[in-house]
Amino acid sequence: MAMEATTVTRELIWRRVMDELGFEHARVRRGQEGTELSGVVLVAEQGAPLRAEYSVVCDDAWRTRRVSVTQSWRGERRTLALEHDGEGHWRKDGQVAEELEGCTDVDLGLSPSTNALPINRLRLQEGATAAIRAAWVRFPALEVVPARQGYARVGPARYRYESLESGFNALLDVDAEGLPIEYAGVWRRLAEGPAAPASVSQTFVDALMSAGPSKELGDAAATFGWLVGGWAGTIQDHDADGSVRQSEGEWWFHWVLEGRALQDVFIVPSRNAPAPSGPGANRRYGTTVRTFDRTTGKWQITWVSPTGGAINRLAGGREGDRLVLLGEHHGKPIRWSFSDIGPDRFTWRGEVQDEAGQWGLQSRFDMRRIA
Known part of the structure; x- marks a missing residue:
């Protein structure tokens, strides 16, 4: 309502x-x-x-x-x-x-x-x-x-x-x-x-954000619902030459659209960290919207990165003690997964599959809860 x-x-x-x-x-x-x-x-x-x-x-x-x-x-x-x-x-x-x-x-x-x-x-x-x-x-x-x-x-x-x-x-x-x-x-x-009228920004937030998941999601809400809140941690980008670029980032999650979707905002470097410099510096600012497809029983994921120009679509859900999402980027299969999940931590891994079918690590985020 x-x-x-x-x-x-x-x-x-x-x-x-x-x-x-x-x-x-x-x-x-x-x-x-x-x-x-x-x-x-x-x-x-x-x-x-x-x-x-x-x-x-x-x-x-x-x-x-x-x-x-x-x-x-x-x-x-x-x-x-x-x-x-x-x-x-x-x-x-x-x-x-x-x-x-x-x-x-x-x-x-x-x-x-x-x-x-x-x-x-x-x-x-x-x-x-x-x-x-x-x-x-x-x-x-x-x-x-x-x-x-x-x-x-x-x-x-x-x-x-x-x-x-x-x-x-x-x-x-x-x-x-x-x-x-x-x-x-x-x-x-x-x-x-x-009362004075609410600001335009607050009105927008009120229209977007929801107190919790919609009952339409049922038990599926628990798949990603534990992420709601704020996270911070170390982000590593693994390059093809074996070098690793590292920085600090923050990740915020909340239910939106009357609780029918879960949206996040991902920021690297963290807003309280020094701005990165140089052509190889980590820089990400984007958002993901997660919705549940009842027909397939899978979560549909859309990641939009204005800084990197990427729009990735993935689908998946729980596999054992991990959350696994599969998609494609520039014609190559990609896999995002949440593992080592605890009440105050998780690890996120981004991988790409080569022509031989082997998965190679591109990114690893080790996050801890801050809110």
Whole structure:
């Protein structure tokens, strides 16, 4: 679901009065197809700064559909992506999340804004109550667990929230859009007003990038989904005369096009490295788009390099503990493969086949995760 034809955009700031250790700056975008809540939460967590950026996209009935969270805490950056079909079926980071079956809303444990989701979805009459099952995101663990919650409308603009498991309850005074003004004893709104239009560059990024893989990909999303994030490492180019050229590079991956494709940006040398010089220097700046072909069961890969003038197309997938992609460049078979795959590392090898059918190494990238 795209957030197009935006008609209302607001910004709000809350302070966590419970302990005076946090703030949230949120943005609300409402359009013909639904609502997006997004924002940044800054809190002191166990004596360390914690920053959480989030986006929650709902359909026009306020049903949670897509959630993305990026958390930075104690030198570590972690991400979370949730998808909901609107009927109680969830995916977490591209995988079926059976433990969340039947959950109707997401509840970000650090944010008061997500209380607006069940309030607007349920639209309780004054005096009415409802019990829900929410996908509760716990920070800083970034775990998602089902949570039984209750909402009661006790006044024209007042609700009582209750955790049906712990017994915690609090009164919420809300505005016309169900967004908390006073979350008694926990959060208090400090400011609200119209938001400035997003920049053209940010609008483009929002249109391109996706919180996670589309459910259409199913289990195939896991083939390359582990790459999402940032990588840096050593790049070696092996020339025909046996010489090796080496430099440092960076590689960034993200889901795009409503999660139907995975795109990367590959940069050599790294932006924080000295510019290369001389005719033999390594220099790459390009992008790859990966899409899954259900008819063949293979991933289709298109690499575009404006600096080198190359456009390569390959296809393949998992072979044992490697990812192998085959294609052709200047009439010669080429093979790209990911090996030595771990949670924070991988090796990428680029090879070309000679007339005798032997594979020769042209490039080797040893990468480590940085985000």
